[in-house]
Amino acid sequence: MQELSATAQYFTDSVIRRMTRIAIGCGAINLAQGFPDFDPPKALTDRLSEVSAIGPHQYPITMGAPNFRRALAQKCGRFMGRSIDPENEVVVTIGSTEAMVDTLFALTNPGDKIIMFSPYFENYRAQTLLVGCEPIFVPLVPPTFRFDANVLEDAFKQGAKAILICNPSNPSGKVFTRAELELIAKLAVQYDTYVIMDEVYEHIVYAPHEHVYMNALPGMWERTVSCSSLSKTYSITGWRIGYAIAPKYLMDKIKQYHDFNTVGAASPLMEAAVVGLEMPDSYYEEFGAHYAHMKQVFTKGLDDIGIAYTDPQGAYFVLADIRNFMKKGQDDVAFCEEMAKTVGVACVPGSSFFKEDVPSIVRMHFAKKDDTLYEALNRLADMKAKLA
Ligand SMILES: Cc1ncc(COP(=O)(O)O)c(C=O)c1O
Numbered sequence: 001m002q003e004l005s006a007t008a009q010y011f012t013d014s015v016i017r018r019m020t021r022i023a024i025g026c027g028a029i030n031l032a033q034g035f036p037d038f039d040p041p042k043a044l045t046d047r048l049s050e051v052s053a054i055g056p057h058q059y060p061i062t063m064g065a066p067n068f069r070r071a072l073a074q075k076c077g078r079f080m081g082r083s084i085d086p087e088n089e090v091v092v093t094i095g096s097t098e099a100m101v102d103t104l105f106a107l108t109n110p111g112d113k114i115i116m117f118s119p120y121f122e123n124y125r126a127q128t129l130l131v132g133c134e135p136i137f138v139p140l141v142p143p144t145f146r147f148d149a150n151v152l153e154d155a156f157k158q159g160a161k162a163i164l165i166c167n168p169s170n171p172s173g174k175v176f177t178r179a180e181l182e183l184i185a186k187l188a189v190q191y192d193t194y195v196i197m198d199e200v201y202e203h204i205v206y207a208p209h210e211h212v213y214m215n216a217l218p219g220m221w222e223r224t225v226s227c228s229s230l231s232k233t234y235s236i237t238g239w240r241i242g243y244a245i246a247p248k249y250l251m252d253k254i255k256q257y258h259d260f261n262t263v264g265a266a267s268p269l270m271e272a273a274v275v276g277l278e279m280p281d282s283y284y285e286e287f288g289a290h291y292a293h294m295k296q297v298f299t300k301g302l303d304d305i306g307i308a309y310t311d312p313q314g315a316y317f318v319l320a321d322i323r324n325f326m327k328k329g330q331d332d333v334a335f336c337e338e339m340a341k342t343v344g345v346a347c348v349p350g351s352s353f354f355k356e357d358v359p360s361i362v363r364m365h366f367a368k369k370d371d372t373l374y375e376a377l378n379r380l381a382d383m384k385a386k387l388a
Pocket of ligand 1: 096166170228230241
């Protein structure tokens with residue numbers, strides 16, 4: 001038989017999504033893969049019911065339904081503080097996941113280098129390898145997750161084609177400050193590097209931290225692609241609607257990859273999601289307040305139990321220290337599988353996110369109903385005894 005893909009040997013299936021399958025298999029509460037167990041806004045589900053009767057049900061315009069793109073450009077332009085052209089500067093994709101892959105294909109050639117911070121979202125390494133590029137990792141050093149400007153500049157000096165930044169960051173919860181983004185912007189201009197932003201958590205930021213859009217910084221629109229999605233902001237991770245926003249000369253290339261990769265996002269779901277994009281500012285305020293509440297419930301519970309964790313500035317994850325709970329010689333993957341089965345709470349091994357060796361960290365998310373969080377905390381309370 002002929003040889004199969006050589007590229008595929010450099011990455012495995014996603015550990016995050018594998019943990020979901022394990023959680024389902026053993027009935028564990030899934031604090032591994034980040035998705036809510038509460039409903040999306042009722043306005044969206046009501047509109048979806050209407051749309052199911054009246055359509056559209058056929059192929060959309062490849063780049064995204066025109067009314068969806070108009071609403072998206074309005075909403076994003078409002079938050080980014082610039083006018084966005086729905087015809088030339090937007091493409092609607094199958095989640096931010098597709099937007100990232102299309103962007104990587106559009107901006108790079110095999111052999112190019114891509115800078116990313118470590119810890120990084122699991123997808124980035126696989127997606128970078130998928131397009132034949134080589135990641136250069138720059139550490140975000142716990143517990144503050146700051147980076148060393150000299151180490152970062154060394155990475156730029158290696159001739160990177162692009163830097164990929166998750167802001168707010170999964171899994172660290174870091175929200176990049178304006179000064180940090182300005183420094184990165186300066187280096188990107190100096191070394192002629194594109195900037196690919198993953199901003200899916202743009203509306204989940206805890207005061208006093210604030211989300212600053214890279215493409216809104218002076219001189220950055222021309223070299224920045226902002227990838228994001230409706231998954232987190234409207235609690236519809238299963239609808240698989242994402243997008244990229246970029247200047248026309250980059251967008252023209254991104255659209256080419258999108259066109260042949262997926263043809264387009266689901267027509268009825270785009271139609272129903274327009275009502276989300278048209279929500280007033282108060283929606284985002286209430287949404288942020290809800291996440292602040294869930295964070296408070298979960299982190300207070302961890303404090304009470306005595307599990308140490310990193311306090312996120314944004315997104316909905318904590319990195320918890322499990323060194324006191326692991327068996328001698330056990331790795332974090334085996335620990336997470338045992339924890340799901342024995343304690344009844346699924347989380348993700350830290351090794352899925354770090355380039356560096358971090359033997360005793362797990363990621364847990366708290367995008368859950370209060371009752372789910374209390375039940376998870378209840379199960380975690382006697383974790384030591386259960387794992388003994
Ligand atoms: C940082 C980050 N980017 C992208 C995604 C995937 O987003 P989407 O559902 O829009 O594909 C996730 C999902 O967990 C994520 O955490």
